Amino acid sequence: MIVAIQDANILIDLCKTGxxxxxxxxxxxxYTSDLVYWEVRGxxxxxxxVEAGHLQIVTRDxxxxxxxxxFKQRSSPALSLQDCSVLLLAIERNAVLLTGDNRLRREATExxxxxxxxxxxxxxxxxxxILPPAEATERLRILKTINPRLPADECEKRxxxxxxx
Numbered sequence: 479m480i481v482a483i484q485d486a487n488i489l490i491d492l493c494k495t496g497x498x499x500x501x502x503x504x505x506x507x508x509y510t511s512d513l514v515y516w517e518v519r520g521x522x523x524x525x526x527x528v529e530a531g532h533l534q535i536v537t538r539d540x541x542x543x544x545x546x547x548x549f550k551q552r553s554s555p556a557l558s559l560q561d562c563s564v565l566l567l568a569i570e571r572n573a574v575l576l577t578g579d580n581r582l583r584r585e586a587t588e589x590x591x592x593x594x595x596x597x598x599x600x601x602x603x604x605x606x607x608i609l610p611p612a613e614a615t616e617r618l619r620i621l622k623t624i625n626p627r628l629p630a631d632e633c634e635k636r637x638x639x640x641x642x643x
Contacts, residue, residue, distance in 0.1 A: 482506045483568040484533070485577035486514045486560060487625075491596045493522040494624050495617045501599065502532040503608045509571070511563035512537045536567055556581045565589065578627065596621070597632055604640060611640035 489510065492498050501508075510518075515535045518524065527533050538546060550562040557565070561582045568575040568591045575586045578595045586593045600618055603609035609617070615637055622628055 480504075480506045481571055481573035482508045483564050483571065483573045483575050484508060484510045484514070485564050485575065485579060485582060486510075486518050487578040488576045488596055488599070489514070489518045489524065489533075490522060491578065491621055491625060492599075493518075493524070495621050497599075497603070497609075497617060498524075498527050498532070500603050500608050502527070502530070504602055504606060507534075508532060509534045509536050509567060509573070511535075511560065511567055513560045513563045517560055538563075554581060554585050557585060561585075565591065578625070596625075597628070597636065600636065604643075611643040615640050 492501055510533060512535050515524070515528075515533075524533060528535060546559070546563055546566055549566045550557070550559055553562050553565070561579065564575060564577070565582060565586055567573070568586065569589055574592045574594060575582075576594055576596075576599065577583055577586070583593050583595075597618075600609070600614055604611055604614045618633060618636060622630075622633055
């Protein structure tokens with residue numbers, strides 16, 4: 479089973495594209511930090527997803543918070559405390575980090591953490607038969623309008639591949 483740590487931007491992308499439930503069907507053991515959860519919760523309702531056990535929130539006690547603050551001091555100044563919280567969680571749990579943030583991706587890769595983004599999640603959803611290719615195309619087109627940072631060439635590759643399925 480894949481253990482996945484979600485960064486805020488992945489949670490937001492899944493919410494905005496209506497992919498929370500399809501993602502849950504992948505069967506990943508999914509976590510995020512309480513810091514990221516509170517950041518996203520203000521804009522998107524994740525309560526039912528958490529209550530259903532699809533997303534587990536890791537809350538740090540005082541000792542763990544000090545460890546996080548020390549980790550933040552050693553990390554790139556460009557990373558937020560929320561970024562550091564999910565990176566440290568991925569390191570501690572030997573988990574895959576799901577993020578679309580390039581700075582966080584670089585830092586995680588340097589730390590030896592496996593990192594994937596939302597396009598990989600689309601590949602998983604289509605590859606596992608959870609999302610039909612036509613629906614994946616539609617939802618990725620929607621996401622491209624919401625999230626202009628997505629690599630256009632990688633999106634186009636998927637559109638072509640899915641059209642042939």
